[in-house]
Amino acid sequence: MERDAFLARTRERLLGVEAPPLPVELPTTFATGDGRLFDRFAEELGKVGGQALAVRTFELADRVAELAEGCTTAVVAPGVGPFLARVEEGLRRAGCRPVEPSRELAEAADLGVTGAALGVASTGSILLPMGPDAPRVSSLLPPLHVALLEAERLVPGFEELFAELPRYAAERAQTVLITGPSRTGDIELQLVRGVHGPVRVVVLVVSK
């Protein structure tokens, strides 16, 4: 059907329907956070089977080396930016080869390392805008996803998240809010972690 005809008919069928305004103030939801940002973030992410670690920049290579233990290849998204050298150092120390993400390499990799634009304390979520510095496959195909989040980018709740989202949605083809490892309850509602996405998600909250 032609777009204009479709819209005109919809408009006509709504003639005389009174529309209430949108609420001026939105109520508090359970996705509203409080002050202790990192603690809350770690607690909520832990509840859904993820893990958050507070890391100082100088410790980063050590933490990455611990996480990469037993891994042979890691796809590293360019979006880790200023942390790239330390991440690669940690990977090498663990005997894990850092490679640039392509579909084939990501499918074969044990580990994907990415940046994160924002962390939401009240839900333990991280926001990943996809783009030139953030290939989709690096946070999607490997069984372990390690995301680096600058501590200043932690926000309390959904109010702050959804205030920033329009900017990313306007600039990027895909932006994903990720809360822990992929999961299902489709067989007898028994929780199983690791369906199509990563089995394990670790967020390193980095501060200087």
Add this chain to the structure above:
Amino acid sequence: MTRTGTPGRTFEQRAHVLLGQPSIGRNLGSALDTMLGTRAALLAGTDLEAMRTAGEQIRAHTIANLAGYLEEWSEKAEARGTRVFFADTGAEAVNYVRDVCRRRHASLVVKGKSMASEEIALADALETDGIEVLETDLGEYIQQIAEEPPAHIIAPAVHRSRGEVRDLFNRVHGTDLSDEPARLTAFAREHLRAKFLEADVGITGVNFAIAETGSISIVTNEGNGRMSSSLPPVHIAIMGMERILPSFRELTVMLPLLTASATGQRVSTYYNVISGPRRPEDPDGPEELHVVVLDNGRSAILPTEYRSILHCIRCGACQNVCPVFRQVSGHAYGSVYGGPIGAVLTPLLRGMEEAGDLPHASSLCGACTDICPVKIPLHEHLLGLRRDGARERAGAAERTTFRLWSWAWSSPRRYRLFARLSRLGQFPFARGNRVRRAPFPLSRWTRGRDLPTVARRTFRERWSDRGA
């Protein structure tokens, strides 16, 4: 693999078949109690009423301005390279998708969970064209290999035991898996991963479209929505025309309302916002993004008293609490939408002629209305549709019966007389305190329901004895 629903032309016939399989009601009941328990635990201590009020207001505002928001959304979406198609009917939507698949020489399509695509039987049509269509949501996948439609909006295979799923997997794949859900899930992950990487087209639904940026967004836990919208070179999203919000701000309330009501989660594992196909500078993502906006009977509801049914965000909570749904599952409703939402929506989309019996599949207890996160008065709509149906269909016999009934019950003397007469008359038919088979014309009632017997001594009789 064309999927056949439960046999039967009417709700009554299908329910009869399903009630003959007691494992359905048993599996469903315990699973739905768990879902309701998780939801209640999450919501304890929150101001749920304030959230529901805001949710209702947001949806009412949006639907009343639907044309304007769809226009704004489609302009923004097209400006970002999304190809938007407005489909008047299911057939139009299906044909559009077929054309895209044909042009891309598609031989394998992966599907994320989408009720709208089930509504228009998209997979069946593509399979007729020789395309392999694979459901990738675990529950949908189980239902697909069982050659059955989904039984619940959120948890499509919730009526099955793990043993049933194991037997299905082992039969279809020639494997020897245990019934451990983790083992079965791991097998499905591996099997479907290869398909995701190979697929020519990914098809998903849409949970919310956002007018201010021309985006669509998808709520999933398993990651199949992300896979289907990221790996194949073409992504097609099917969206009911009402699935829109003015801006991201409203999601502050709408997203937690949806995930809490659906699965008792603060937020789903993935909330995926898509604003067009991959940009020239992007390393991956689909080359083409198509969004099919589906009317298929929806806009005809806009001028009616049932408009608020379009406020629905497809959380499935009304199914979980419905005493009728809990016995028979979604399969009794003869469409993809089961439970109270289906009993209202299906007759409105398909007409009373075809689905006018569905509004009677309810006890009118109102539990659906009480739990609805956007306060749709579901039981009032059910009553309204019954009234419409009676106006259209009721014959002279039915009208006379009810006139007599009303005459008999409108004077205390006649009421007493008829109570006494029924107590005598029920004697040959009562089994315990139930009448399971009554003579005509009451047999039409007892075919679908039991009739409680008239008490040995009525309240009035006991009351007057007490005074004596």
